[in-house]
Amino acid sequence: MLDLIVKAVAYSSCIGIGAAAIALIYSATKTFNFAHASLVSWGMYVMFAGTYLLGYTPYLYIPFTILVGAALGLVIYGGVNRWLLKAKASEINLMMSTLGADLVLFGFLNIYSDYLLQTYKIPAKYFVLEVKDVVFKIGNVNIRLIGIIAPLILVTIVILLHMFLTKTKIGIAMRASIENPDLASVSGVNIDLTYVLAWLIGGGLATLSGGLLSLIVTGYTAAGMTMIVSFFAGAIVGGLYSIFGSLLGGLLVGLSEFLGITLLASIAGGWIYAYRPAIPLAALAITLLLKPEGLAGFFVKVRE
Amino acid sequence: MIPPEILLIIINFAIGLIITISLNIEVGLLNIPQFGRLLAVIIGAIVAAAVPGRILAVMLGYPWGVEYADHMYNFKIVAGINKVLANNPLLSIGIFILTLIIAALLGGLIGYLCAYPAIRLKLAYLGITLLAFGDLVVTIAWNYEPLVGGTTGVFVIDPFVFTGPAMRFTIAAFITLIVALALYVYAELLVRSPYGRMLKAIRDSEIAAGIYGKDIVKAKKQILIIGGAMAAVAGALWALFTGSMKAVTYTRLQWTFWPWAFMMLGGVGNNLGIFIGVLIYTIVRFLIIVYKGVISTIVGVSPEWLEYILVGLLIIIIVLFRPQGLLPEKPTYSIPTRKIVSIIKRVEEEGGK
Structure with missing residues (x-):
């Protein structure tokens, strides 16, 4: 049971990090990032290539996953998103452009x-x-290090992001421009810079979650595409507009996927394991029907 | 005799056309972010794989329950049914039409169910919800064996088998094409009708249309039902043409995102543009497949991945430089242009007096 819980915590931490990345990019640029799928896969391959080609422990390559993701995020922003935001493209067109970016990234990854x-x-x-x-062993149970590292990284991200968004000048400017871009730009905030930062951090977090996931699940090029529903569900359960809400939402979705299916299997039998992908969907449906503003709605009053 | 390469283009074009037209009805006319096109398509394919075979199995005395989808029995049952169908054209045609009708009904039902989130949610939320529902149905079809055989898949009965092995694929492809063209004409009539203009008015401004007393909720429901029914027909036709059904081959990429790319290439809201978009893309894709070897020796990479990169770049370039597509949507007139010109002339003359 303990090893299962550890694995569930590790997995859901990764989903939480990824969901936060989606929410960050969405709240800053109104772009729902489909390219997240391939960014996650890229993260997995950075870890894989590093470990197999250069050796040492996979954990050594975690910083590289962030760097690669940040670079890819920057490319997507500079190449596509920036011009669309300037042209005030519709939300559907913004989504479609990231889908195009996703296909390109997927092709190159393959x-x-x-x-x-x-x-x-x-x-x-x-x-x-x-x-x-x-x-390593705790009592009779084998515990993998990722079960400790992943939640630790999650906590570090929460602290760093919180510091960044509340204590630094640029972070405060970013929050301001997320709340009201026009007003922020009038007050002299460089909106372009906040977009760049959103894509840098969002891209980095997406690949980071992929890199960590490669230590939990089987890696393949379409892994991100397969798991994307969990990330999306996490982001929407959290509220999509709130970075920390989405992080929490991702955690919740990940945990319910792992532990919920085990619980259901103990009641209904092992055949139910195959329907694990239905759990994020159920979370998504329940959230959208009962509390569309997501978990964030419990903490923050959304002003119309 | 038509070479199989041309048949491949025809069938891919026909199926792509139906799905993209159905997508355009929802996206182009009413701005519903339908990222769950796969959902209705796979429902149609499931109908084709599970329903007509079982009906005939009951009629001919084969087992039709759980055994029908079991891979130990399925191929025997389907082979037996096909033998009967081979000597019975009338039954074949009847079962073909019945399959399409059931698929359309169930696809419409799916559209009706999609209307529940569609009238409550907006843009990204709705798109992701529909996308997730599509994935859910694939998961169920992939794992629940009594439905369509789960991971092993099932064979689909062949209503074209009576035409003989030489002509079977030709006739099947052309019948699919005829259905596609009929649905194209229907979509074009829909766009030009007063109802179509009402939809465009709602798309352009829900508030304004609402003020004029247009029922927006009802319109969204109707359009989702029509779109779902069309997409399900495409799914059923595809399963009947290929003669087998395996849930895992129904991917989000191929049945949702590819049609989106066709639609954006051709021009959102313009059926003729979509016709051209699908045609161009089908031919280019076919050429990539044919010249696979040549391409991979020149570029040095597998053409399969090259296709992803090209389609991705295509989507990006369209969104960046030509968001209205190759053929932008034109205003449709309810009366002939001649009459409009004469009216303008008359008004001008009267104004001059």
Whole structure:
């Protein structure tokens, strides 16, 4: 039971980080980021390539996942999003543009994975980095290090983001421009810079969640696409406009996916495991029907 | 005799056209972010795989319950049914039409259910909800074996089998194309009708249309039902054409995002543009498949991934430089342009007096 809980906590921390990334980009730029899927997969492949090609422990490559994601986020912003925001494109067009970016990233990731497979003969189609993780024993139970590292990183992100958004000048400016872009720009806030920061941090967090997930689930190029519903559900359960609400929402969705299905299986039988993808959907449906403003609605009064 | 390459283009074009037209009715006419097109499509495919086969199995005395979808029995049952259908054109045509009708009804029902979130949620929220519902149905079809065989899939009965092995695919492709063209004409009539203009008015300004007494909720429900029914017909036609149904082949990418790309390429809101968009894309995709070897030796990468990159770039370029698509939406007139010109002339003359 303990190992299951540890794994559930690790998994849901990753979903939480990813959901926060979606919420950050959405609240800052009104862009629902479909490219999140491929960013997550890219994070997985950074960890994989580093571990297999250079050796050492996978944890060494966590900073690199963030760097790669931030760079990709910057490319998406500079290449696509910036011009659409300037042209005041509709929300659907903003979404579609990130879908295009997602397909491009997916294509390049697959080319990279083919390259890894052919050149270095490493299993780049499907990989399980879990075996490279550090295992230690608590009593009779084997615990993997990711069960501690992932929540730790989550807490660090919460603290850092909170400090950034409340204590630094640029963070406060960012919050202001999220609340009211026109007013913020009149007061001299560089809106463009806040967009850049949103994509930098959002991209970095997306790949970070992917990198951490590669130590929990099987990695493959379409892994991000498969899991994207969990991330989206987390972001919407959290409220989509609130970064920390979405982080919490992601945690909740991840936990209910892992523990909820175990609970259901103990009641209904093992056949129900196959329907695990239905749980984020149920969370999504319940939230949208009962409390559309999400978890954030419990803490923050949304002004019309 | 038509070469199989052309048939491949025809069938892909026909299916793509139906789905994209159905998407355009929802997105282009009413601005509903339908990111769950897959949902109605797979419902149609499930109907084609599960319903007509079972009806015939009951009629012919084969097992039709759980055994029908079991991979140990399914191929035998379907082979037996196909033997009967081969000598019975009337029954084949009847069952073909019945399948499409049931698919359309269930697709319409799905559209009606989608209306519940659609009239309450906005843009991103709605899009993600619909997308998630689509994935849910795939998960169920993939895991619940009694429905369509789960991971092993099922064979679909072949209502075209009576035309003989030589002509079967040709006739099936052309019948699909005829259905697609009929639905295209229907969509075009819908856009030009007073009802279509009302939809565009709602799309352009819900408040203004509401003030003029247009029932927005009812319009959204109706459009989601029509769109769902059309997409389900496409799913059923595809399953009947291919002769098998496996839930995992119904991916979000192929049945939701690709049609979105066609639609944006052709021009949102313009049926003719979509016709051209789907045609261009089908031919380009076919050329990529045919010249796979050549492309991969020149570029050095697998053409499959090249396709993703190209479509992705295409979407980005369209959104950035030509958001209205190749053929932008034109205002549709309820009376011929000649008459409008003559009216303008008359008004001007009267004004001159």
